[in-house]
Amino acid sequence: MRQLNVLIHQGRPSHQMLLHQAFNAQGVYNVRLTDDVPTATARQRPVDVLVLDQGMPWRHARRLFKYLVQASCAGGLLFVGCGGAGGKDLALEAREHGLNVLAELSWPMSMVGLERALERL
Numbered sequence: 001m002r003q004l005n006v007l008i009h010q011g012r013p014s015h016q017m018l019l020h021q022a023f024n025a026q027g028v029y030n031v032r033l034t035d036d037v038p039t040a041t042a043r044q045r046p047v048d049v050l051v052l053d054q055g056m057p058w059r060h061a062r063r064l065f066k067y068l069v070q071a072s073c074a075g076g077l078l079f080v081g082c083g084g085a086g087g088k089d090l091a092l093e094a095r096e097h098g099l100n101v102l103a104e105l106s107w108p109m110s111m112v113g114l115e116r117a118l119e120r121l
Contacts (some may be wrong), residue, residue: 004048004121006031007040009064010080011053015107019051019080022114037064041073048121050074054081054090054104061090065097076102078117080109 006023008031010016016033023031034040041047050068052061068074077099079091091104103117 003030004028004118005045006049006051007037007047007074008033008051009035009037009053009056010051011056015053015080018109022109022111025111026115026118028118038067038071041071046073046075048075049078049102049118050076051078051080052090054079056090058088058090061088061093065094065099068099069097074099076100076117076121078102078114079104081107 006028008016008019010019010033020031020033023029032040037050052064056064068077077091077094079094079101091101094101102120103113105113105117
């Protein structure tokens with residue numbers, strides 16, 4: 001497998017660490033963490049996998065999806081976790097924006113599910 005560029009946008013530090021370790025266990029070592037996706041993607045080469053929290057605030061997600069469509073900077077999205085209090089399905093919304101959703105994984109995250117998502121690239 002070619003070396004993938006992964007960007008994790010996850011609000012919980014414990015989940016950031018688990019996600020980082022999970023990608024390393026899959027042989028993916030170019031993994032970065034960010035609180036600001038536009039800034040992180042503007043400075044680096046395009047991202048192959050953008051990991052997002054399925055429970056992120058709805059308004060934040062909609063702005064992020066619009067940015068990703070305009071910038072064409074993410075190869076695939078991987079949603080992790082459960083939906084937020086609003087009950088919105090962010091993966092479905094991302095698909096409606098024309099974004100490539102690789103998978104939706106719940107916590108605890110399945111390593112087999114992550115492996116299958118990476119194979120889709």
